[in-house]
Amino acid sequence: MVETLLSTIEFQMSLLLFVALAGYLLASKINQSAVIGEIIVGIIIGPSLLGLITYTDFVASIAHLGAIILLFVIGLEFKLKEIFNIKYGFIALVGVIVPWIGGFFLTRIFGYDFGSAIFVGTALTATSIAITANVLKEMGKLQTDAAKAIIGAAVIDDVLSLLALSISTQVVAGTFSWSSTVFVLLKAIIFLAAGSYIGIKYLSPMLERVDKSKIASKFPEFVFIFAMMIAFFYAMISELIGLSAIVGSFIAGMALEGAIVQHGKNYKEGAEYLHIIFASIFFVSLGILADFHALTFGVIGFLIALTLIAVATKVLGCYIPAKLQGMSHKDASIIGWGMSPRGEVAMIVALIGLNAGLIKQDIYVSLVLMSLLTTIITPIVLRNWFYNSRSTQ
Amino acid sequence: MVETLLSTIEFQMSLLLFVALAGYLLASKINQSAVIGEIIVGIIIGPSLLGLITYTDFVASIAHLGAIILLFVIGLEFKLKEIFNIKYGFIALVGVIVPWIGGFFLTRIFGYDFGSAIFVGTALTATSIAITANVLKEMGKLQTDAAKAIIGAAVIDDVLSLLALSISTQVVAGTFSWSSTVFVLLKAIIFLAAGSYIGIKYLSPMLERVDKSKIASKFPEFVFIFAMMIAFFYAMISELIGLSAIVGSFIAGMALEGAIVQHGKNYKEGAEYLHIIFASIFFVSLGILADFHALTFGVIGFLIALTLIAVATKVLGCYIPAKLQGMSHKDASIIGWGMSPRGEVAMIVALIGLNAGLIKQDIYVSLVLMSLLTTIITPIVLRNWFYNSRSTQ
Numbered sequence: 001m002v003e004t005l006l007s008t009i010e011f012q013m014s015l016l017l018f019v020a021l022a023g024y025l026l027a028s029k030i031n032q033s034a035v036i037g038e039i040i041v042g043i044i045i046g047p048s049l050l051g052l053i054t055y056t057d058f059v060a061s062i063a064h065l066g067a068i069i070l071l072f073v074i075g076l077e078f079k080l081k082e083i084f085n086i087k088y089g090f091i092a093l094v095g096v097i098v099p100w101i102g103g104f105f106l107t108r109i110f111g112y113d114f115g116s117a118i119f120v121g122t123a124l125t126a127t128s129i130a131i132t133a134n135v136l137k138e139m140g141k142l143q144t145d146a147a148k149a150i151i152g153a154a155v156i157d158d159v160l161s162l163l164a165l166s167i168s169t170q171v172v173a174g175t176f177s178w179s180s181t182v183f184v185l186l187k188a189i190i191f192l193a194a195g196s197y198i199g200i201k202y203l204s205p206m207l208e209r210v211d212k213s214k215i216a217s218k219f220p221e222f223v224f225i226f227a228m229m230i231a232f233f234y235a236m237i238s239e240l241i242g243l244s245a246i247v248g249s250f251i252a253g254m255a256l257e258g259a260i261v262q263h264g265k266n267y268k269e270g271a272e273y274l275h276i277i278f279a280s281i282f283f284v285s286l287g288i289l290a291d292f293h294a295l296t297f298g299v300i301g302f303l304i305a306l307t308l309i310a311v312a313t314k315v316l317g318c319y320i321p322a323k324l325q326g327m328s329h330k331d332a333s334i335i336g337w338g339m340s341p342r343g344e345v346a347m348i349v350a351l352i353g354l355n356a357g358l359i360k361q362d363i364y365v366s367l368v369l370m371s372l373l374t375t376i377i378t379p380i381v382l383r384n385w386f387y388n389s390r391s392t393q
Numbered sequence: 394m395v396e397t398l399l400s401t402i403e404f405q406m407s408l409l410l411f412v413a414l415a416g417y418l419l420a421s422k423i424n425q426s427a428v429i430g431e432i433i434v435g436i437i438i439g440p441s442l443l444g445l446i447t448y449t450d451f452v453a454s455i456a457h458l459g460a461i462i463l464l465f466v467i468g469l470e471f472k473l474k475e476i477f478n479i480k481y482g483f484i485a486l487v488g489v490i491v492p493w494i495g496g497f498f499l500t501r502i503f504g505y506d507f508g509s510a511i512f513v514g515t516a517l518t519a520t521s522i523a524i525t526a527n528v529l530k531e532m533g534k535l536q537t538d539a540a541k542a543i544i545g546a547a548v549i550d551d552v553l554s555l556l557a558l559s560i561s562t563q564v565v566a567g568t569f570s571w572s573s574t575v576f577v578l579l580k581a582i583i584f585l586a587a588g589s590y591i592g593i594k595y596l597s598p599m600l601e602r603v604d605k606s607k608i609a610s611k612f613p614e615f616v617f618i619f620a621m622m623i624a625f626f627y628a629m630i631s632e633l634i635g636l637s638a639i640v641g642s643f644i645a646g647m648a649l650e651g652a653i654v655q656h657g658k659n660y661k662e663g664a665e666y667l668h669i670i671f672a673s674i675f676f677v678s679l680g681i682l683a684d685f686h687a688l689t690f691g692v693i694g695f696l697i698a699l700t701l702i703a704v705a706t707k708v709l710g711c712y713i714p715a716k717l718q719g720m721s722h723k724d725a726s727i728i729g730w731g732m733s734p735r736g737e738v739a740m741i742v743a744l745i746g747l748n749a750g751l752i753k754q755d756i757y758v759s760l761v762l763m764s765l766l767t768t769i770i771t772p773i774v775l776r777n778w779f780y781n782s783r784s785t786q
Contacts, residue, residue, distance in 0.1 A: 011629050
């Protein structure tokens with residue numbers, strides 16, 4: 001009856017899931033990660049080629065839910081002390097500074113203005129934790145030392161990127177002040193510390209108490225809804241502070257990791273099922289988001305150089321501090337490559353820059369496609385260079 | 394970073410889930426169905442009272458997904474032959490005609506014009522299968538004879554309501570023709586027949602083959618995504634034809650009911666988890682959708698009369714044919730009450746009528762609040778009059 005708005009929802013959902021399935025088949029065919037298959041099929045049906053679906057508000061919303069749920073599920077596999085580590089902080093710090101410098105100078109060399117260069121540098125600092133985390137999860141490698149370093153460094157990277165974005169926009173606008181910079185940093189640190197503390201100390205035991213209560217024996221689903229509510233609540237606070245929403249849901253997941261649920265519905269299993277549907281849509285959406293039409297011939301040189309710099313600076317910027325801290329060559333390499341996908345984070349930063357008039361269309365397109373390329377390269381490298389691809393589940 | 398649009402998603406998700414939890418607590422406290430608790434708390438936080446959340450596109454989308462998933466899960470518990478039955482067709486037919494006549498004459502008696510009267514009659518023909526089905530599921534009564542009759546009659550009711558809407562709009566516009574009416578009916582019947590046939594004959598075995606294939610052993614989640622894709626695809630076709638999307642997902646669920654999955658992820662379990670989160674949001678949204686502010690003093694008399702007529706005509710219009718076919722007084726009563734919630738169906742019909750200029754604000758408000766009242770009354774009656782409320786799971 002309501003063909004106007006609502007029919008599009010079912011169409012988009014069934015198409016997105018159909019595309020996700022095609023992505024799995026492609027991934028299986030070329031023996032790559034499902035993430036790669038989904039992104040590639042997303043590009044094919046998106047505005048770049050077939051134009052069957054665009055990045056509508058609905059797709060954006062569902063993809064965003066997918067990213068939040070994905071990091072919640074990843075968080076559920078980690079303990080706090082495995083992730084927060086001064087070593088990982090050092091990796092994140094160098095892995096933010098080196099790409100920033102690389103991006104800044106490359107953009108200047110190509111003749112762009114000072115403001116654009118600062119913005120490109122900032123976009124290169126980002127790391128999309130979702131891609132690498134999912135690839136490692138898919139290969140059953142989440143509990144390795146390298147994986148822990150990647151996840152830990154990626155969370156700290158998000159704080160540092162936020163700081164870089166804040167400093168950069170102030171510098172471009174000529175309003176830089178130390179006090180506001182320190183304030184941004186403090187907010188982020190307080191959120192991570194207080195969020196972890198409150199989660200582990202109060203919310204996790206509360207979830208267990210809820211599980212033992214009368215309400216859970218009457219309505220077993222209560223426990224699962226409670227856990228998901230915490231995930232979205234943390235995501236909301238995280239985004240309010242300026243961090244990625246997914247950092248919040250990751251902290252929520254980590255806080256609830258140890259909670260033991262016996263009577264109510266198993267929230268870990270439930271989150272896993274939500275993850276299957278919504279994270280798939282998130283990966284497909286990355287392909288939809290990147291529109292190759294905007295790519296002009298003149299910008300190809302800059303795009304190639306930018307992508308090379310993006311990969312090289314992140315790989316080296318993380319490899320060197322990891323190696324200096326005594327990690328093996330293999331682990332340090334995995335960390336470097338694992339940190340290098342920019343994913344949706346740099347795409348969204350690029351969109352902010354374009355909408356704010358800080359960058360022009362050519363730089364915007366280059367940033368989006370660079371994000372896409374770094375995102376596609378990483379799973380391929382991880383799978384084929386470092387992990388025996390036959391050992392997948 | 395993207396506080397503009399995205400932050401609102403997490404806020405809305407965590408608030409909706411928080412409200413769902415509050416609804417469960419309230420339901421437990423007053424010993425009623427969770428559906429009732431969720432709707433009432435939805436009214437409290439919605440525009441009627443606190444105004445913390447409105448019926449945004451996002452809420453509408455998620456609620457719509459919830460309704461589709463809910464009916465898919467319900468469908469997974471039924472076999473085709475349990476539902477399609479000439480007996481239930483008779484119940485549905487009388488249960489559509491009697492409310493239509495009641496609504497038409499009541500509206501005329503209150504002095505409204507001919508077009509409004511036809512539209513109110515049509516709105517009263519609707520049955521919201523979602524409410525009753527969820528209440529029966531919650532009480533573990535889905536496999537009773539009365540439940541099968543309700544579900545079967547409600548699906549046929551949807552076809553007849555579609556027909557009534559089509560005829561009514563044509564009559565009001567002065568363009569009525571038998572051929573287009575027959576065409577609407579044929580489309581609906583062909584969809585139900587072909588959808589069931591193709592689903593049971595081809596899609597269910599295909600799901601089993603997928604489960605046994607290499608792709609499912611490599612990516613167990615493939616099977617679950619495949620099943621959900623079918624659910625949304627059927628919902629899309631159903632809505633394209635003019636039926637409710639939820640009728641489509643119900644048929645999809647019924648078609649996949651018998652598929653046995655061993656290697657891939659259990660799609661029934663997965664759909665159940667999706668249902669927990671999204672159906673809760675759907676019920677909360679019903680409370681949000683009903684805005685009491687639009688209620689003026691002058692319309693209260695009509696609202697009360699309309700609600701009484703809506704309940705009385707549906708209860709009697711289904712009770713009598715059920716009784717005539719030899720069902721017990723209790724079963725016939727359960728069927729009558731079970732068919733009477735108008736839920737979101739009549740609310741959406743009312744919205745169409747308002748937007749098309751067929752009805753005025755006062756009738757619109759009355760229809761929305763009538764839907765809400767019939768929706769709240771049914772679970773209370775079913776739970777307290779017919780089923781021992783202590784026997785709930």
